[in-house]
Amino acid sequence: MKSDYQNYIPIKAIPFVDFLVEKHSFALKIVNERATKHGDFRKLPNGKFQITINNNLNKYQFLLTLVHEIAHHVTHEKFGRAQPHGKEWKTVFQHLMLPFLHPEIYPPEILRPLATYLKNPKASTDADAKLSLALRGNEAESGKLFVFNIPNGGFFEFKNTIYKRGNQRRTRIECQNIKTHKNYLFHQNVEVTEVFSN
Structure with missing residues (x-):
């Protein structure tokens, strides 16, 4: 099954991806950006399989996400029901990425x-701060700016809400909602707009 995925990945990756797409039977759809995920794999009601990938990813993110989802498909083929990101999937994903x-x-x-x-x-991949960046x-x-670029005590806007940046905990940063005074943990690589207080 040929698809315009070839326009979304590095040129040198095309032969390997073509091989994976032809070897494993699934429909590939490139879809508009979803806030909560880069891609997904599912079994359709008709028994066929479908992988969807967001169209806003750069070629390196797109390729990694595509292989991640193909790994779900291969894991399903080889092991049937398995933990979504368990040891079977990890082994398959590592092998497919080589x-x-x-x-x-x-x-x-x-x-x-x-x-x-x-x-x-x-x-x-967003769980890995260095790779995500x-x-x-x-x-x-x-x-x-990324949240980690905001100075401690500085203010930023995220989804129409103003927050005050607090202390860093490993890959997450404590931030306080100015309106409710509740604290939230932000991934350090979340993109926000800096707000300058008067």
Whole structure:
């Protein structure tokens, strides 16, 4: 099954991805951005399988997400019902990613944190702060900053709400909702808009 996925991944990755797509039977849909996930794998009511990937991902994020979801499909084929991100999936995902761990596909600044992440992959690449940052080119969207860039005690806006930045805990940062005074933990790589207090 050919798809326009080839426009979304690094050129050197195309032969490997073509092989995976042709070997495993699933429909691939590229969809509009979803706030809670980059991609998903599911069995449809007709018994066929479908993978969806967000269209807003850069080529390195898209490739990693696609292989992540194909790993769910292969795990289902090999083991039937298994933990979604359990040891079977981790082993399959690591194996499927091997051909892509190459400087012609991923640049060194991504390859290093990617190799570390793959030693024990998590459900979401966003859970790995270094990899998440590297996949985004270490830059926030224009006009935005990462939460970790906001000075301690500084203010920022996120989803139309103002927060005050507090202390860092490993990969998360305590932030206080100015209106309710409730504290929330923000992933350090969340993109926000800095607000300057009077």
